[in-house]
Amino acid sequence: MKGIKRIVVINTKGGCGKTTISTNLASYYASKGINTALFDYDPQGSSMRWLKLRSDQMSDIYGVVAHRNAAKSVTMSWQLRLPVETQRVIIDTPPGLKGPELREQLKGVDKIIIPVLPSPLDIFATADFIRDLLLDVKVRLNQTSIGIVANRVKKNTIAFQSLERFLSSLNIPVVARLRDSQNYLRATEEGMGVHELKGKNAYIDRLHWKQVVEWLDKN
Ligand SMILES: Nc1ncnc2c1ncn2[C@@H]1O[C@H](COP(=O)(O)OP(=O)(O)OP(=O)(O)O)[C@@H](O)[C@H]1O
Ligand SMILES: [Mg+2]
16 A cells, blocks of 8 residues: 555535545546545445446546445545555545544545635635634644645636635645636536546646646645
C-alpha cells in the first residue's frame, strides 16, 4: 500500500457538491491510468449509483459501499478490502457528520476537500464546519492538508463576491472554483467526469480539475 493517497470530500452541509467532486475526481485519476477506489459512506448511495452508470469501455474504478460497515472498523477494513495496487482512495461522505463520526471519517486521510457553494446559508454552515474541524476534531494540519473547492460558481454575482470574502478570511487554500455548468449533469448521467465529455464545451471544466489534482498531488 505504499504511495497510496486517501482523499476525503466532506462538509456537513448537504448538496454542496461532495458526490459531484468525488465522482469527478475518481474518474479523473482512473482515466489517467491511476488505480482508484471510490468509497461511498452516504446511505443514499449516489456515488455508487454513478459508478453503475459507467460503461465497461471506460477506465475502471473500484467501488466500495462503505456505509454498511460499522464506523469503528472502517480504517482497518478499507485496507483489508482494497486491491493491493490501489493508488488513490476517494471518499464520498454523507451530510450532517459531527463529533465522533466526523473524527472517524478523517482518520488516516491525507487530504481533505471541503466543497462550498456561493450562498449565505452554505457559507454560514461551512464556517461552523471548519471551526469544528479545527477546534473540536483537531485535525492535525501538519499531517493533513485541507483545501476548499468553491462549487457552482457564477462570477459577477453578489453571492460569488460574498463567497470570495468568506474564503479570503480563512487560512485555508482555495484549490479551485468550479463553475456552475450543465456539463456536470451531462457527465453524471453517463457515469463520467466532466473531463471525459467529448468536445470543446468542457475545456474550462478540465482546467479546473487540473488545478484540483495539482494541489492533491503536491507532497
Ligand atoms: N458545478 C456544478 N454545476 C452544476 N450542477 C452541479 C455542480 N455541482 C453539483 N451540481 C448539482 O448539484 C446537486 C448537488 O450536488 P451533489 O449531489 O454532488 O452534492 P452533495 O454534497 O453530494 O449532496 P448530499 O449532501 O445530499 O450528499 C446535484 O444535482 C448536482 O448534479
Ligand atoms: Mg452526496
